[in-house]
Amino acid sequence: MKDPIRFAKEAASFSGEFSLAERERLRDELADDEGVVKGSVSYRVEGAMVGGRFALRVRFDANPTLICQRCLAPYVHPLHSEGVLFLARNEAELERWENIDPLLDAIVGQEPMDVLTLVEDEFLLSLPVVPRHEEDHCPRRDDVLGEH
Numbered sequence: 001m002k003d004p005i006r007f008a009k010e011a012a013s014f015s016g017e018f019s020l021a022e023r024e025r026l027r028d029e030l031a032d033d034e035g036v037v038k039g040s041v042s043y044r045v046e047g048a049m050v051g052g053r054f055a056l057r058v059r060f061d062a063n064p065t066l067i068c069q070r071c072l073a074p075y076v077h078p079l080h081s082e083g084v085l086f087l088a089r090n091e092a093e094l095e096r097w098e099n100i101d102p103l104l105d106a107i108v109g110q111e112p113m114d115v116l117t118l119v120e121d122e123f124l125l126s127l128p129v130v131p132r133h134e135e136d137h138c139p140r141r142d143d144v145l146g147e148h
């Protein structure tokens with residue numbers, strides 16, 4: 001994306017899919033003991049005006065395999081995320097916005113931006129800090145051992 005603000009102005013969109021194993025940063029984060037990474041991300045990035053500001057809507061669905069920190073078994077952890085990244089026209093505008101709302105997700109939108117890096121960032125932020133099966137969904141220990 002060469003010009004994110006123009007992308008937002010034109011309400012352009014961009015979508016696609018990649019496998020988690022393809023992306024180095026994600027591979028490092030997700031590899032199991034044997035270095036295997038499973039799962040993929042499908043994403044859509046749309047330019048928009050949100051509350052009078054230029055913005056990118058970033059949406060994705062992913063199905064990474066994580067290691068449950070309770071039973072240490074791998075499991076598929078579905079992720080769905082919809083976020084808005086605001087695009088300021090310059091540093092001064094960004095500063096103004098941040099003074100009003102320090103938690104606003106915003107950057108200066110003048111520089112070329114790599115869409116996949118953006119999706120990666122959102123993906124990493126949405127990973128659970130402590131991955132776990134849902135309550136009472138851990139396989140019994142005998143079942144886990146039985147798989148080997």
Ligand SMILES: [Zn+2]
Nearest residue numbers: 068071133138
């Ligand atoms: Zn578990």
